[in-house]
Amino acid sequence: MNRIFESKEEFKELYLSSVTSLSGKPFEMTSDFDRFQALVKLVASKARSVQTETEKRVHDTGQKRVYYFSIEFLIGRLLDNYLINFGVRDLVAEALKEMGSNLETLEEYEPDPALGNGGLGRLAACFLDSMAHEGIAGYGNGMRYRYGLFKQEIVNGAQHETTDDWLVHGYPWEVRRQDKAVRIGFGGHVVGTEENGRMRYHTEGTDDVLAVPYDIPVVGYGGNTVNKLRVWSAEPVEEEFDLDAFNAGDYAKAQAHRAEAEAISAILYPNDAGEHGRLLRLKQEYLFVAAGINSVLDTFRKEHGSDWKLLPQYVAIHTNDTHPAMCGPELMRVLVDEENLEWDEAWDITTKTISYTNHTILPEALEKWPISTFSKLLPRVYQIIDEISRRYNAAFDRSQDGWQDRLRQTAILWDGEVRMANLSVICSHSVNGVAKLHTDILERETLKDFYALTPQKFNNKTNGISPRRFLAEANPSYAKLITEAIGTGWLDDAAELSKLEAFEGDPAFLERVGASKHENKVRLANYVRRECGLAIDPNSIFDVQVKRFHAYKRQLLNIFKVMDIYNRRIADPNFRVAPTTFIFSGKAASSYTFAKETIRLINSVANVVNNDPRVNEVMKVCFIPNFRVSNAQLIYPAAEISEQISTAGMEASGTSNMKLMMNGAITLGTMDGANIEIVNLAGAENEKIFGLTAPEVDELRASGMHFAWDMYNADPDRLGRVIDELTDDTFAALSGNFESIYNELMNGNDHDLVMKDFASYVQAWEELTQGYSDRMDWNRRALHNTACSGWFSSDRTIREYRDEIWGA
Ligand code: GL9
Known part of the structure; x- marks a missing residue:
């Protein structure tokens, strides 16, 4: 040095x-x-x-x-x-x-x-x-x-x-x-x-x-x-x-x-x-x-x-x-x-x-x-x-x-x-x-x-991503823990993170992994309180999707999930939901109407959900404005679920998937971009994969099939309900309904297959979050993700x- x-x-x-x-x-x-x-x-x-x-x-x-x-x-x-x-x-x-x-x-x-x-x-x-x-x-x-x-x-x-x-x-x-x-x-x-x-x-x-x-x-x-x-x-x-x-x-x-x-x-x-x-x-x-x-x-x-x-x-x-x-x-x-x-x-x-x-x-x-x-x-x-x-x-x-x-x-x-x-x-x-x-x-x-x-x-x-910026600098408490365990060599050669695998069976160490995550969640919660005036609970699961807004990245699918869980919880107060904070951040191009409407929908859902005492114990929705490198460095370390849900075949690579993995978040994603390499490195059992594959997407699109209304009719209680809520004033209080999103889906035949992947996505989320109560195992999976993330160092790429x- x-x-x-x-x-x-x-x-x-x-x-x-x-x-x-x-x-x-x-x-x-x-x-x-x-x-x-x-x-x-x-x-x-x-x-x-x-x-x-x-x-x-x-x-x-x-x-x-x-x-x-x-x-x-x-x-x-x-x-x-x-x-x-x-x-x-x-x-x-x-x-x-x-x-x-x-x-x-x-x-x-x-x-x-x-x-x-x-x-x-x-x-x-x-x-x-x-x-x-x-x-x-x-x-x-x-x-x-x-x-x-x-x-x-x-x-x-x-x-x-x-x-x-x-x-x-x-x-x-x-x-x-x-x-x-x-x-x-x-x-x-x-x-x-x-x-x-x-x-x-x-x-x-x-x-x-x-x-x-x-x-x-x-x-x-x-x-x-x-x-x-x-x-x-x-x-x-x-x-x-x-x-x-x-x-x-x-x-x-x-x-x-x-x-x-x-x-x-x-x-x-x-x-x-x-x-x-x-x-x-x-x-x-x-x-x-x-x-x-x-x-x-x-x-x-x-x-x-x-x-x-x-x-x-x-x-x-x-x-x-x-x-x-x-x-x-x-x-x-x-x-x-x-x-x-x-x-x-x-x-x-x-x-x-x-x-x-x-x-x-x-x-x-x-x-x-x-x-x-x-x-x-x-x-x-x-x-x-x-x-x-x-x-x-x-x-x-x-x-x-x-x-x-x-x-x-x-x-x-x-x-x-x-x-x-x-x-x-x-x-x-x-x-x-x-x-x-x-x-x-x-x-x-x-x-x-x-x-x-x-x-x-x-x-x-x-x-690849820089382990100095996205681990050492962004996540000091975790970096300190890692260094205590395996020395500082990982900063030079991130492949050394694999030495952390030796600690996956060490309860005391896993406890400290969890404590570091909690500290980062508190840090983010403080930022959110200052920036958005919203109180979020560091004991809830932090479910994170942060990236540019684009139809193929399917932030829409994510907020549909939130709407569905909200609806089911209201309909049945005994419906079990792992307490979760749904965190979004990202910019939309100023002329990209669909992406901007998706942002408006997320904030409109947040406005309803966050003010509804019937669900507040179990869910909050949080949109963090003005995503940039500096607040990204607060968000990645606090994340527990990494949402990587693009339509398969569309996301060239993604890099937030790597940043979140390195910080110990579990990927909830499609078989797309570098998610595939993540699964290969960390094992499918340590991530949560759902949805159509790239060849299936190709086939469906090539078939010219019109399926939007079939999907709607086949699931009136859940998917149908969510679609209806785009135009029935449920989320219109802030600044109106969402006709253009409705039209894009129902008349545009759901180009990005949000409706096709809806059921498997929500199910995957439920299965994943049910596992959160076994915190020792969750922390082990988190640590395993970090241990396997070294290959994603941009040093290797370079x-x-x-x-x-x-x-x-
Ligand atoms: C992108 C791809 O969409 C991403 O999947 C990829 O990870 C990055 C880096 O290779 O490149 N291509 C592209 O035009 N953008 C990407 O993010 N767009 C922006 O940067 C907005």
């Missing part, structure tokens, strides 16, 4: 001088905010000196550099994480206490950057953590959104979006690198000139903006490697402040130029709502790709000159989903137009350098752009895509039966659109899915024609990427 402070005394001395020099006040007169700022500045400066050493090591040894391009990085708060990774958390906490401060209080001042939507963005952040831990020279490249996604508030049960002004107090971790700014051109027209018998192209008349990088240090556990995350902000190229307009009192006009440039990095678009017409999104994608490629090549040039054929040996560029799909054409553009390479040589270099991860099979999430929009905004990049496409088509093997269909399926340009997923596959040497089932589905269905052509490109990399894709 490379500790940044040798002793409390050393820390105190440095910290005192950091606080006073930064605030200009004597220590006693400084505020908690001053102290927070000074602490971050001190840790950041220590991190930067390790970063300098890392950089020297990478340079001297000629280590391969990996660039992870992602439009989202959901990094969460960094202070506690970095203190843990530098091995000084306890030392700093104690020293601060002696100085009259409290580490946890100071940590509350750190903003939680909303630079992501959900799993995909958090995965990118866990990967940065693991790359640094594994000593990989790995760098994030993304966008610095001024307002991130949005802040979620609940008004009359419904989601309201407000701006998330996360930068309002500044962000002490970042360093602005004006000297590394890159000019990015949009629009204009392509001009070709002949040069030594060959055409060379450039673009004239562009509208330029400046991409300005901000660097954030990434500290690896062990403190030996500090990498960086570089995020780009869009600004005007030069200050074109219109003084005449200003003096004439037209302040808006005076600043119009600046506002237009800044709009590009103003907000993160929700990625799960049909946002595809959005020109700004396309500009964002090009901006962070072009600026990123520029900075990658700059670094390469400094180390290796213009020997471009060495690029794949020293550089790997990984594209996280299709948003950075322009990496291929942009790299081609620079190599061919600016570096004057022949097309074939540039293409060989490009495809050997780039790799691609697919994160979803949802067709609406596989990006497509109208050619007309694309070619106008990025004329030269479009020409290059057109040339890649032309050569792809020309070289296509026409000897196989059905080649026409295969070419149509894999084409980049089709039906007036640029298909970004196909572009990504064609420009990459590796294509991976994020869980075993997902990769199988890619190979068999979504990308089956590519798989038939180039099976060797395809591979699986099941997702080593697989390193060895099988990046060769780093």
Whole structure:
């Protein structure tokens, strides 16, 4: 462990001088905010000196550099994480206490950057953590959104979006690198000139903006490697402040130029709502790709000159989903137009350098752009895509039966659109899915024609999570217990968590596992009281579903279960229910009506259930607003049931399933995404699986059967009743009924098979919760889940990427 402070005394001395020099006040007169700022500045400066050493090591040894391009990085708060990774958390906490401060209080001042939507963005952040831990020279490249996604508030049960002004107090971790700014051109027209018998192209008349990088240090556990995350902000190229307009009192006009440039990095678009017409999104994608490629090549040039054929040996560029799909054409553009390479040589270099991860099979999430929009905004990049496409088509093997269909399926340009997923596959040497089932589905269905052509490109990399963030940091009491039992090795190598299996038969230890869980439940209950004004009982089962709202994730199925149990309990007060708190949290895309209505339904059910004394002894429903990394860290450790109930075949992987498993929750789920690997690792008897399987779902959908009314009629007392309650005012008090959900189910034939899985789901829940009374056995299962969760460490995932894709 490379500790940044040798002793409390050393820390105190440095910290005192950091606080006073930064605030200009004597220590006693400084505020908690001053102290927070000074602490971050001190840790950041220590991190930067390790970063300098890392950089020297990478340079001297000629280590391969990996660039992870992602439009989202959901990094969460960094202070506690970095203190843990530098091995000084306890030392700093104690020293601060002696100085009259409290580490946890100071940590509350750190903003939680909303630079992501959900799993995909958090995965990118866990990967940065693991790359640094594994000593990989790995760098994030993304966008610095001024307002991130949005802040979620609940008004009359419904989601309201407000701006998330996360930068309002500044962000002490970042360093602005004006000297590394890159000019990015949009629009204009392509001009070709002949040069030594060959055409060379450039673009004239562009509208330029400046991409300005901000660097954030990434500290690896062990403190030996500090990498960086570089995020780009869009600004005007030069200050074109219109003084005449200003003096004439037209302040808006005076600043119009600046506002237009800044709009590009103003907000993160929700990625799960049909946002595809959005020109700004396309500009964002090009901006962070072009600026990123520029900075990658700059670094390469400094180390290796213009020997471009060495690029794949020293550089790997990984594209996280299709948003950075322009990496291929942009790299081609620079190599061919600016570096004057022949097309074939540039293409060989490009495809050997780039790799691609697919994160979803949802067709609406596989990006497509109208050619007309694309070619106008990025004329030269479009020409290059057109040339890649032309050569792809020309070289296509026409000897196989059905080649026409295969070419149509894999084409980049089709039906007036640029298909970004196909572009990504064609420009990459590796294509991976994020869980075993997902990769199988890619190979068999979504990308089956590519798989038939180039099976060797395809591979699986099941997702992972950082055990430092989601166990050590989020769950200190459990982490302490684990360390007492098996030492600290699990922080380095989470596979060591399997040593916990030896304690599964130790009643005293299981008692302590339960006590730690209880402590975490009390902590969450306190948060819920503060944030929602709701009292929840830490002695009830905490049943948790936290994730983005989406039809296929079926939060609707979960709340139907709650409605059913409520109805049955009201009808029969002797109906036995294990006392449970049903906890939900997550955001819905602002334009996604069905998802927002589901949130409103949950809150409306909560309003009825929580105020009904007939059921309050046994049930409460709690929606925690504004789900983000910081409150997620309170929720996962308190969970006992992990709801992973997506329609089978739809959830590529899921990662909250792993976070909850590591924290000792039992999975109640379908055979979908990484749930399958969870069951394989921990044993089906230690989870609770229900519902249709992926092949059954396929078959049912393919049959074209209309079953919604049959399901309704077959079970009038329970399912039928729940459906009726969507429109009969039972839950309408807050802000009305739920006709649109009713129509979606009954007239839309229940696309996500909520009604089909209802009975087996509720039954599974009842069976699972009946087991809660045997607390010793429950705690054993919880511990067993933690013991088997080590494989889900993102360190394991990253080593697989390193060895099988990046060769780093
Ligand atoms: C997602 C998948 O839906 C998840 O199943 C998967 O775990 C993550 C990470 O691989 O990627 N793909 C995707 O577009 N999102 C995912 O979470 N969406 C969001 O991040 C909102």
